[in-house]
Amino acid sequence: MRLSTVILPIYRWSEGQKVWQRAEDLGFHASYTYDHLSWRTFRDGPWFGAVPTLTAAAAATRRMRLGTLVTSPNFRHPVTLAKELISLDDISDGRVTLGIGAGGSGFDATTLGQDPWSPRERADRFAEFVPLLDQLLSEDAVSHTGTYYSAVEARNIPGCVQRPRLPFAVAATGPRGMKLAARHGQGWVTTGDPKLFASGTPEQSRAAVRDQIARLGAACAEIGRDPAELGRTLLTGFTPERTTPLESVDAFVDFAGRYGELGITEIVVHAPIPDSDFAADQAIFEKIAIEAPAQLG
Numbered sequence: 001m002r003l004s005t006v007i008l009p010i011y012r013w014s015e016g017q018k019v020w021q022r023a024e025d026l027g028f029h030a031s032y033t034y035d036h037l038s039w040r041t042f043r044d045g046p047w048f049g050a051v052p053t054l055t056a057a058a059a060a061t062r063r064m065r066l067g068t069l070v071t072s073p074n075f076r077h078p079v080t081l082a083k084e085l086i087s088l089d090d091i092s093d094g095r096v097t098l099g100i101g102a103g104g105s106g107f108d109a110t111t112l113g114q115d116p117w118s119p120r121e122r123a124d125r126f127a128e129f130v131p132l133l134d135q136l137l138s139e140d141a142v143s144h145t146g147t148y149y150s151a152v153e154a155r156n157i158p159g160c161v162q163r164p165r166l167p168f169a170v171a172a173t174g175p176r177g178m179k180l181a182a183r184h185g186q187g188w189v190t191t192g193d194p195k196l197f198a199s200g201t202p203e204q205s206r207a208a209v210r211d212q213i214a215r216l217g218a219a220c221a222e223i224g225r226d227p228a229e230l231g232r233t234l235l236t237g238f239t240p241e242r243t244t245p246l247e248s249v250d251a252f253v254d255f256a257g258r259y260g261e262l263g264i265t266e267i268v269v270h271a272p273i274p275d276s277d278f279a280a281d282q283a284i285f286e287k288i289a290i291e292a293p294a295q296l297g
Helices: 013-025 050-060 078-091 119-138 175-184 202-222 249-262 282-296
Strands: 002-006 030-033 065-071 096-100 141-145 150-155 168-171 187-190 231-235 266-270
Touching (some): 013 050, 050 065, 065 168, 078 096, 119 141, 119 175, 249 282
Parallel strands (some): 002 030, 002 266
């Protein structure tokens, strides 16, 4: 099982550079960041752009993979996003993974002045966004006329360092999202079942993730794809266990091992942020990063 982290884009780079470099020194497989314009309780504090942050991180690190958890259509267009991702993949020498999801109804959904999209429209847009982005990242020139997104002879030369393009990790729980993950993803991302966060039990959460993985497998079977080809990532902090896994190495190994038994192949933990939803003991966090992977195998 791989162990990765999320570093929220809240730091001026004089400080943030040290956080990203420390994550590489600790041996994390990947470090991700959120791709939002602002987010929940962090709305009134510092919050920097995901792509510039990842570009700086690419220049400050050498081995660790980098990526978004997750990018969405809320304020992105496939043509401009593709150009940024190709540039980032080049600067990082092929270390980028795009975590991508349909987006939600938070601040990003209305910042550009639009009314929030309905769940149906978000799903419709996502179903058009992902295949077009796939094409833009894989081909030198693309023209497309869609309901929501268009491209007219969009050029993306020289393309990605990673071939045929950088990998997608598709965040999905519904049937349409699962089909997109099966067809276009190299990975799949879940935060568990959000309905269980406040009052569910760890056992219920694991049962929900087990069901999600089964539905992902069914979506792969529909198109004749081996589900083992997809990585399966759990972004922690949104299941009923909340911060419990970061209380000790033993607690984390138990938590991660139980999800590993279900088929999860990568666990992502938030780098500690004092006085926030992601507060945790930095020393224990670092000890988990160093010691837990060997115990998980």
